[in-house]
Amino acid sequence: MRYDVFFAGYGGQGVLLAGNLLSYAAIHEGKNVSFFPAYGVEKRGGAAMCTIVFADGDTGSPVVGNPSVSVLLNQLSFDKYAAKVKQGGICIVNSSLVDTSAVALPGVEIIMVPMNQIALDMGDVRMVNMVACGAYIEKSGALLKESLEAALKKALPERNHKLIPANVQAMEAGALAARG
Amino acid sequence: MRYDVFFAGYGGQGVLLAGNLLSYAAIHEGKNVSFFPAYGVEKRGGAAMCTIVFADGDTGSPVVGNPSVSVLLNQLSFDKYAAKVKQGGICIVNSSLVDTSAVALPGVEIIMVPMNQIALDMGDVRMVNMVACGAYIEKSGALLKESLEAALKKALPERNHKLIPANVQAMEAGALAARG
Amino acid sequence: MKQIFTRPESLKDVATHFCPGCHHGSVHRLVAEILDDLGIRSQTIGVASVGCSVFLYGYFDVDVIEAPHGRAPAVATGAKRARPDRIIFTYQGDGDLAAIGMSEIIHAANRGEDITVIFVNNTTYGMTGGQMAPTTLPGQKTSTSPYGRDTAKDGSPFKMAELLATLDGVAFSARVALNNPKNVLNARKQIKTAFRYQVEKKGFSFVEALASCPTNWGMSALDANQRVTDEMIPCFPLAVYKNSANL
Amino acid sequence: MKQIFTRPESLKDVATHFCPGCHHGSVHRLVAEILDDLGIRSQTIGVASVGCSVFLYGYFDVDVIEAPHGRAPAVATGAKRARPDRIIFTYQGDGDLAAIGMSEIIHAANRGEDITVIFVNNTTYGMTGGQMAPTTLPGQKTSTSPYGRDTAKDGSPFKMAELLATLDGVAFSARVALNNPKNVLNARKQIKTAFRYQVEKKGFSFVEALASCPTNWGMSALDANQRVTDEMIPCFPLAVYKNSANL
Amino acid sequence: MPYIVIDETRCKGCGLCTTGCPKKLVALSDSPNSLGYAMAVFSDPEKCTGCTLCAQMCPDVAITVFKE
Amino acid sequence: MPYIVIDETRCKGCGLCTTGCPKKLVALSDSPNSLGYAMAVFSDPEKCTGCTLCAQMCPDVAITVFKE
């Protein structure tokens, strides 16, 4: 199998860390991974995006035109990228910040997860990205929760390992919310 | 007709001025001219060469492999370039400085002109190039003496025009010597 | 009620891309005010450099040439010689002016080109992500001096205002800072003097502005501002190093 | 009978291509003598520049790298960092060092690279036929300053020995001349000190030698030599500008 | 009475103005503006002298000062 | 007695040596050497002190100085 997922948000939302995390999880599962980050024109405070492709074999293109799953963390990202989700794909939306009402996405499953809200409830809004990761693995079934836990150890610097349990909890909350 | 002549000597012998002079003379006669100078590796004190081609029509190549006439002012030039003179061509040699005995040039007319001697006799060794020009027009018949006189006015800076009569005399002496 | 402080006309009414607390904004405003003060906006051509100030044309309401990295003084020279009736200023960062552009600034200064150079010294390469600059302080950690600038291998910070003041061609050279209102007001004064040199065709004028880069210093804007006071000014003394015509 | 003055071993026994009376030959000889004196020939790598001294490898009996025009200090930096146990010197003309190579010399000096720079200032571009150099004297006519160097447009001559002495990284900087025996002997002394700095790993050392270029000055060798006395030395004072370790 | 107006859409919450005001009339608010920055707010307007020092400090020209 | 030897094949006739000798023992000759240069010549050898100043001035290292 070849999986691809596209994450987008603004600068401070931890989009790249989320992408790294999924990448480490996929590696943990023995997959080949390509993680391709991109920034808007302005690096600071601007848009942040990344595409992760993982597969047993060749990952092929690191760029994906129509992602099978997109995780969109703010309005701008939603407006710009929601329509690109592949037919039959999934669009996971941070409903705390995104109003989807203006857009119809026929053939795409939209999953609304109030990520900011959940993260805030867990005690730290910066865990938005963990919530998003949880939602992603829940809906895609592409990776195991255990792999993400293992990945956290790799992706986070040693000094932040104490935060891992909280992060795992945030993921679980994200997964739960996505399950609907 | 297309004429070509190759001049070579060392730095101080006025080779380039001679070439310029012939060029102006040819222009005076309404010809197209190409004058191509070249230096040895060391500009100062090293070898100096030039090729002049003039014709009623197109001058064609500014570079000539086997000149119809070569005027060689020192031993080094003779050793290096005498053999290049075209079959049926003329090699005018400054016999004051060049020993031709070691070389045979079948099919080439060698004209020995003691240029330094003549120039010294005329009062200034720096007129070697004028002697050489005189010898050239005499042997080649390519240009009129009058044209060279006119050329002197063009090629020499105003302040040196007083030297023109002496230069013309040197040319005549060169021509006379070449006539043999 | 009168507006006694408002945006200068020479500065477009748009938000900048500068990070919060970045002194580039302050320098932009001051230069724009001087163009207004001296009534020279319509004569002025700006020469932008490569660095965080690359979008000069987006902020200044003047014609702008964008120079290659470090080459603004040469570009300005070409423009000034072609249009001696215009006011030409360059706006350059420390990487731009003191690293890659060292030759161009020294030679333009030495020729005494009638241009004004605004030099923003923030001890780092802002735009490219905080690498060591020629003005990085001894011991300062940056992304390419991870163990701190080692003067034994990397050399000491360049004092451009002093260095240029030694050249005959330089008419005016000063260093200013933007870290408190007094310094801001002084900076305004020196920048004005610098442009007056050009207006009066009195030769090359240079203002070095000590500036913060909170982002690449990894500091809050306030801490960064404080660092200008605590660390930069002691190393780079504020002064007028040359004022040959006493303008 | 003993030979009390003869060709140094580090100088090959060949004729040079220098014009009669050109001081390049004198500087070559002095540097070679110092290599002999200090017994460092076998450790030494020369870095040649582009100019009349481009044939350095033909005259010095040491390994040589030929640097692009102006870049000798950067080439020397690379070589020295790769082989810190070697003695590396550059030999550069004024066009090379003070025009196109301004950035490289200033930065190598500022970094305090452990190299020795021999700078031959003859106020012109010798090799290319006598164009204006950064050190051309005010009013001096050259093939590209046909009306004389105009300081208003062309700037004033650079005083490299003074300028570099202002940089922290520079350990030793001196200006010498070759126009009379006393100055030659002093030049020898300063060049020796410069190399001793490197031998003792004490930092960047620089010697500027005022030199004649009879050919491009359009003068006899003797007149050119006299011009050094009459015109150059007054403009470029002979002195040791920095000797940080008092060697 | 002099007063200042802080442009919400321009304030990046750097806080430099707060160091400029001799009367400490400018402070950073707790809640972010539309750009996500904790914006500067003006308080105690009656004490403002219209000295413009806050505005002098603002790198984003977000402060306009009014005075008779 | 000290003396100097001028290498014919190296002398370019620049004359700098003539300015170096305190005793004026070196002068330029009238006739050119093989390179075409009017070469330096050494005269009055008995006055030579072996001070090497002529040699110091020679850019072409054409002078060798001998002394006891």
Next chain:
Amino acid sequence: MQAAALEKIFVKGNEAVAMAALEAGCRCYFGYPITPQSDIPEYLSRELPRRGGEFIQAESEIGAINMLLGASATGVRAMTSSSGPGISLKQEGISYMAGSELPGVIVDIMRAGPGLGGIDASQADYWQATRGGGHGGYRIIVLAPASVQEMYDLTMMAFDLSDIYRIPAMVLADSVIGQMKESVIPNPRPVTVLPPKEWVVRGREAGEAQNVVKSLYLGDGEMEKFHWKMAARYEELAEKECRWEEVQTADAELIVTAFGSVARIAKTAIAMAREAGMKVGLMRPITLFPFPKKAYAALSERCKLFLDIELSTGQMIDDVRLAIARDAEVAFYGRPPGAGSLPTPEELFEQIRKNYPTHA
């Protein structure tokens, strides 16, 4: 293979370059910051000093390339890296290195140009890299990685090839390959028989021959001899060192050809085409110089239609045209990207569909 035992690491393309340089024994790095390659100097500024190497942030790209020249002349392995404008500034130095037969590795993480351009992916430096942006007529070795693993492996190879042939070697990648992360096997330095560097400047004892590193050829016929010698060396390179990747070319009726990141994108497009029943293959040159002419020629004997795709308005296409059989055709799809815009597999699939031969 012992490589299999190595733990995979997950790193950026640029970091892989830096790691490979260390593994290859690179002792000195000289560079100047420029996006999107600054990870390379940043990594090496941390690691080189720890290993007794030298890292210099040069005053400029010109400083950097000339430091490389100086270091390389002493025989150490050394490298520089940059992007667009910086690579342009290095052209004189590269020409000198080529003229002096000096090895040395230059990494170009391309950005979009000309001029200041932008930091987006681009392949517009193809000509500059393969034809010599510098003066005087020379070639350098150009390797074009298409994955982070290749960033690693080809950087090591660049050091070896450069040392063996005494020709500067360039690793030419775009910002996709430079910025993306993939898992990489950090292969150990390959065992390569390198010629002794007898030409280095080193200081020397009496009696040892003088070594001179120079590009000045003034002897009679010396310059011409140099050029023909190098031409022969380029021939040897072409003979021995061409590398390329072919994917499903055996039965292909259309062969996509592309290098670097585009080839990656094309692979997925080709998979889509295969699924749609089209016989499409890929020819990816890995060495851009030497260009694998013979491989193209051989392919073009079987398949008569190529589709060249580049992140530019077309540069490699000339090399493809010059390489293939005279009766083969090359279609072109050029995509000079800008801010945030890259071709997608879907887009390339569309191009394949459009160009796929319909047999009447």
Next chain:
Amino acid sequence: MQAAALEKIFVKGNEAVAMAALEAGCRCYFGYPITPQSDIPEYLSRELPRRGGEFIQAESEIGAINMLLGASATGVRAMTSSSGPGISLKQEGISYMAGSELPGVIVDIMRAGPGLGGIDASQADYWQATRGGGHGGYRIIVLAPASVQEMYDLTMMAFDLSDIYRIPAMVLADSVIGQMKESVIPNPRPVTVLPPKEWVVRGREAGEAQNVVKSLYLGDGEMEKFHWKMAARYEELAEKECRWEEVQTADAELIVTAFGSVARIAKTAIAMAREAGMKVGLMRPITLFPFPKKAYAALSERCKLFLDIELSTGQMIDDVRLAIARDAEVAFYGRPPGAGSLPTPEELFEQIRKNYPTHA
């Protein structure tokens, strides 16, 4: 023609360039000394100040090209000149000028390289000139004079073409053409309709639009649009501005192709061949970019054998191959010269003889 009335002057190729620049209205010159082109700055240092123009001997070639950029941005006609190493150093600036759509004239009097090389004639900068030695993918106009008259005429044309197309223009000659003297008709500046320079920076009154000269393209799709716009402009150039010279091609069984000085030498060789009864012609491209592809294509419909001769190991040959009909062949004679060695007409005649088709 009024030209006929003008007195011929006898000048060096380099001087003709300088004179033509003045006649073309060049107001500013920025340069740095380098052999074999220093006659150009030397001439202009005398003449420009007299005419109210500006001459600067820049601190370096980088200084010079950027001064050109600045002057050109204000709308004046301006120029720089250099050779080999200096042209390499200008590559970044040329790329910026191309990216900023700035006109400007750059003269390259080629010397032999790579590196320091030598000052002898060479044509090894062909690739650098025609492919863009700088980064980012752009082309500049390249004119290759073969006589002193053409040095004069093509320099003037360079100013016009550059202004019309807003593309930097290069006059590419070798030291033979630069150093030789011929008689020249100092033609007056041609009457050309030039587009108004509405884009210049000039300082401006309130209400006038801001002009910005820049090469930064960050808008969505802006960079791609720029590239395709330029590609279209290059097409237009190719359509309208190709220039070449054909000599006796009508009945030719072998067409020699060469540019610059070699073409001159070849002319005499061809005359020798004709005398020897061989039907040989000459195709000399005058614009190297745009390359006169259609003219080559047309010739190759009639004549199937070309002999490309270059003062290098072969660069233009690729353009010739890409231009001619598929069934035409190109033989090659490369002659990278060195100290004092140039191919002679006799030598080229020998090559013609060797390659002349023998019909069985």
